[in-house]
Amino acid sequence: MSHLHSKPRYFGFLPLLSLCLALFFSSTLQAQPSESSAAATSYLDQTQALKVALDTLWTLLAGFLVFFMNLGFAMVESGLCRAKNTVNILAKNFIVFACASLAFLALGWGLMFGNGNAFFGTEGLWFLSAPDNSPATGEDYRGAYSAISWAGIPLWAKFFFQLVFCGTAATIVSGAVAERIRFGSFLIFSFILCALIYPMAGHMIWGGGLLAKFGMLDFAGSTVVHSVGGWAALAGTLLLGPRLGKYNPDGSANAIPAHNMTSVCLGGLILWFGWFGFNPGSTMAADAPSIAHIAVTTNIAASAATLSATITAWLLLGKPDFSMIVNGTLAGLVAITAPCAFVSVPSSLIIGLIAGILVVFSVLLFDRLHIDDPVGALSVHLVNGIWGTLALGLWADPQVCPAASPAKKGLLCGGGFEQLGPQLLGIFVVALITFSLSSAAWFLIKWTYGLRVTREEEIEGLDLGEHDQAAYPDFQRTYIKSYHIREA
Amino acid sequence: MHMIEAIIRPHALDELKARLAQLGIPGCTAIEVKGFGKQKGHTERYRGQRMDVGFVPKVLIKIAVRTEDLDPTVNAIISAARTGKVGDGKIFVYPLQRVIRIRTGETDHTAL
Numbered sequence: 001m002s003h004l005h006s007k008p009r010y011f012g013f014l015p016l017l018s019l020c021l022a023l024f025f026s027s028t029l030q031a032q033p034s035e036s037s038a039a040a041t042s043y044l045d046q047t048q049a050l051k052v053a054l055d056t057l058w059t060l061l062a063g064f065l066v067f068f069m070n071l072g073f074a075m076v077e078s079g080l081c082r083a084k085n086t087v088n089i090l091a092k093n094f095i096v097f098a099c100a101s102l103a104f105l106a107l108g109w110g111l112m113f114g115n116g117n118a119f120f121g122t123e124g125l126w127f128l129s130a131p132d133n134s135p136a137t138g139e140d141y142r143g144a145y146s147a148i149s150w151a152g153i154p155l156w157a158k159f160f161f162q163l164v165f166c167g168t169a170a171t172i173v174s175g176a177v178a179e180r181i182r183f184g185s186f187l188i189f190s191f192i193l194c195a196l197i198y199p200m201a202g203h204m205i206w207g208g209g210l211l212a213k214f215g216m217l218d219f220a221g222s223t224v225v226h227s228v229g230g231w232a233a234l235a236g237t238l239l240l241g242p243r244l245g246k247y248n249p250d251g252s253a254n255a256i257p258a259h260n261m262t263s264v265c266l267g268g269l270i271l272w273f274g275w276f277g278f279n280p281g282s283t284m285a286a287d288a289p290s291i292a293h294i295a296v297t298t299n300i301a302a303s304a305a306t307l308s309a310t311i312t313a314w315l316l317l318g319k320p321d322f323s324m325i326v327n328g329t330l331a332g333l334v335a336i337t338a339p340c341a342f343v344s345v346p347s348s349l350i351i352g353l354i355a356g357i358l359v360v361f362s363v364l365l366f367d368r369l370h371i372d373d374p375v376g377a378l379s380v381h382l383v384n385g386i387w388g389t390l391a392l393g394l395w396a397d398p399q400v401c402p403a404a405s406p407a408k409k410g411l412l413c414g415g416g417f418e419q420l421g422p423q424l425l426g427i428f429v430v431a432l433i434t435f436s437l438s439s440a441a442w443f444l445i446k447w448t449y450g451l452r453v454t455r456e457e458e459i460e461g462l463d464l465g466e467h468d469q470a471a472y473p474d475f476q477r478t479y480i481k482s483y484h485i486r487e488a
Numbered sequence: 489m490h491m492i493e494a495i496i497r498p499h500a501l502d503e504l505k506a507r508l509a510q511l512g513i514p515g516c517t518a519i520e521v522k523g524f525g526k527q528k529g530h531t532e533r534y535r536g537q538r539m540d541v542g543f544v545p546k547v548l549i550k551i552a553v554r555t556e557d558l559d560p561t562v563n564a565i566i567s568a569a570r571t572g573k574v575g576d577g578k579i580f581v582y583p584l585q586r587v588i589r590i591r592t593g594e595t596d597h598t599a600l
Contacts, residue, residue: 245502459499468533470541 052135054286056153059161062281066164069274070097073171075267076330077178079260080323080375084461085179086259087469092174092183096190100167103194108166109159112199113145118210119433120203128159147208151284161284165225168278169198172229175377177236179243180452183466185445192441193232200437201228201430216426217396217407217419219294220282222338222388223426228434230382234371235438240451242372244458253367256374261322268326272302275333279340283403290403294340297348298333301340304352305332305359312360324360327376331359334381335388339395341403343410347395354391355384386427393420489584489596490558492551495523496569496577501547504568508551511560514600516551527575546577552587554600 074093078086100108109128114121124130124144132143134155141149151158170190177186202224204211218224247253258264279298280291309328314320335355336348343351362379366372373379396410396419409415445451452458457465464470496504501518508516522543532539553561562579570576589599 464530464532468531470532 051286052152052154055151055284056135056157058286058291059151059153059157059281059284062277063157063161063164065274065277066161066168066281067097067274069164069168069271069278070094070171072267072270072274073168073175075263075270076326077175077267077375079263079265079267080175080258081178082256082461083259083472084463084470086463086472088183088462088466089174089178091467092178092186093171095187096170096174097167099187099190100170100194101163103191104163104166104199105159107195108199109162110144110199111196112162112202112207113148113158114207115144115146116203116207116209118204118213120200120209121207128155134158147203147206147212153284158284161281165221165278166194166198166202169221169225169229169232170194172226172377172381173233173236175375176233176373177240178374179462180240180458181236182450182453183462185449185451188445188449189232189236189441193438197232197434197437197441198224198228201434204429204433205426211422211426211429214422214425215408215419216422217342217392218338218389218426219341219392219403220279220337222334222385222392223430225385226334226337226381227385227389227427227430230378230385231431231434232438233373233377234382235435236442237371237373237378239439239442239446242370243374244455246372247370251370253370258323264323264326268329272329272333275302275337278333279337283341287402290341290401293345293401294403296345297340297343298336300345301336301348301352301355302329302332304349305329305335305356308353308356309360310356312357316360316364323376324363327359327363327380328356330380331355331384334384335391337385338388339392341401342392342397342407343395344397344400347391347397351388351391351395355387358383358387389423389427390420393417393423489555489587489600490553491582491584492549492553492558492561492565493580493582494549494551494565494569494577495521495546495579496549496565497571497575498545498547500569500571501549504549504565507564507568508561511557511564513551513553513557513561516549519548519550521546521548525575525578544575552584552600554597 070093074090077093078089081089106127107125110123110125110130111120114124114130116122124132130144132145132155133141134143134145134149135152136142137149137152143149145155145158148158148162170193173189173193174186199207203209205216205218205224206212243256245254246256275298276295280294283290283294306325306329309331310320310325313324313328317324332352332355335351339351340348359376359379362383363373363376366378371378392407392410394410394412396404396407396415397413398404398407398409408418411417411420442451453462453465498520523546524542524544527544528542530541530544532541549565551561558581562581565579586596587599588595
C-alpha cells in the first residue's frame, strides 16, 4: 500500500538536522563546567543540609508524579479517539516527553530561567552550563538563574522539576491535533514549543520577566503550562482543520465516539494522582503547612468540578456522559493549578464547581464553532487555564499558608484589583505571544514538511499510515461505527 | 423476494444507510468481516519484520427485499460503495424462500 504524503518524506530530516547541528555547535561553544554539588553544599551545617535534602527529596518525588501524568494523558487521549489511531496517539504522548527533555535541556531552561530581559533569558542559555551555586538562596546566590534562586535545592533538582512541567505542556497539544496530524509534524512542533515558546511564556511569569514584575502569580502553572499548551493546541487545530466527517455541510456535528472508556478512566485517575505532585510540588520545598494545604485545595477543586460537570452534562445532555465526567475532573485540576497555594479550601470548592460547568459548555461551544477537539483539550486546558488564573485574582488570601505570602488579596477577599489586574494582563499577554508564536511555528511546519495526513490515510487510520502497525491486530468490533463520510 | 449480500468498504456504510432510507428500505444487517480479493491486503511492520496481512477489513451487508425493490437497492449499494479503486467489493443476490416477522407472524411480502 503506497503512502501518499503531501510533502516528500525526507523533508522531515531538514528541521531535525538543523536542530541537531544547532545544538552541537552551541554546546561546544558555550560549555563551561558548573560548580559541583558537593562544593555547593559543603558550607552547610547539618541542619541546613538536612533541609536541603528534604526539600530536594520532596521536589524530585513530586516531579516523578508529574512525569507519570504523561501516562495519564496517553491513556485519556487514546481512549477518547478511535482504535485505528491508537498506536499513533500513544506514540505521540510517549515520545513528546523525550522531545521536551532534550529541548528543555538544550535551550528551554536557559530561556526560561536565565537572567535576561522582560521576555526571555539571555544568560546561561545552553545546557545549563552557566555558573550557579544552588542550593544557595537569596543574597547568597551567585549564578545565571536568579529567578529561581528562591528554591533551596540543587540546580539539577530544579531543572528536573521544571522539565516535567514543560513535558506536560507539550503533551497537551497532542490531544487537540489527534487523528489527523502527521507524526513528524508533531515532533518538530514539540521541539519548538519546548525550546522556545513555552520558555518565553514561562520566563515572563516565573523567570522574572514582564508579568512577574507586574505581580502576576501562577503557582503551579494554569497559565504557564496549561494555557500555553492550550493556545499552542488551538493554533494547531485551526491550521489543521477538523477531522473528516466531523462536521456536516449544514453545520451540524457528528459524534466520533471514544473506543476505550477503560483507558479514559485509567488516564483520568492517573492525572488526578499526578496532580498531587504538580501542585504541592511547586513549593519546591518540604514546607509542611503549604504542601498539606495545596494537596487539599487541589483535591477539593477536582472533586467539585467532577460533580458539577457531571450534573451539568446530565441536565444539558440527558445522561451523565463519562467523558464529560473525566473532563470535569481535569478542568477542576487545571483551574486550581494557579491558585492552589493562594486560596482557602472553601474557595477551591467554588473554583472547582465553576470549572466543571465551564468545561461542559466549552466543549459544546467549540463544536458550535467547528473547532474539532477530539479529547476536549482546549476546553480543559485553555479555557480553565484562563479561569484558574482569573480565580487567583478573585480569591487570593496571603494568610492561608506560608507559600501564599506573595499574593495580594483577591477581589472577593476585599482586595480590589491589586491581584486581579496583573492576572488579567498576564492572560492577554500570554495569549498574544503564545498564540502568535505557535501559529508561526505551525505555519512553518505546514509550509515545509506538511501538517495533515492524506485523506486516504485518515480514513484508513494513522496507525497503519504513520507506523505501519495496528494497535489491535485481531478481529474486533470497531468498524461498524459510522464514518460520516458521505462522498466515497 | 431476494436476499442481497454486499461486501463493501466500511466507510461506505453511512452513505449506504442514507440511500436505503431514501428508497424506503426499512432495514439491513451489517457484519464486520475480513477478506481479500484482487485487493491483496497490506503490509505491516513490527520490530524489523514485515507482516503480510492478507485480509482487509470490510463490512458485509445483508438486505432482504421484495422483487420490485431489488434493482433500485442494488443500484443504491453500487453508487454508495463505488470509489473506482480496487477493493470496492461485490454484491451477491440470492432468492429468498420465506420471510417471517417474529413479532406478528406476518409472512413473505408483508414481512418485508
